[in-house]
Amino acid sequence: MIHQLHDLRTLLNPHRTYLPVRDYLERFDEAVRFRMLLLADIVTSSRGGTPV
DSSP states (O other): OHHHHHHHHHHHGGGTTSHHHHHHHHHHHHHHHHHHHHHHHHHHHHTTOOOO
């Protein structure tokens, strides 16, 4: 699914000048960053890291 979302972002990027697409991509990028941070925390915790 991650790859499909990345592909969608790639397809939409050329249309970034259209305000709804630009807004969507900004929210999309924020959501991806947030989820990557969550995933990093989960991976670190499962490898014996210390939970915060």
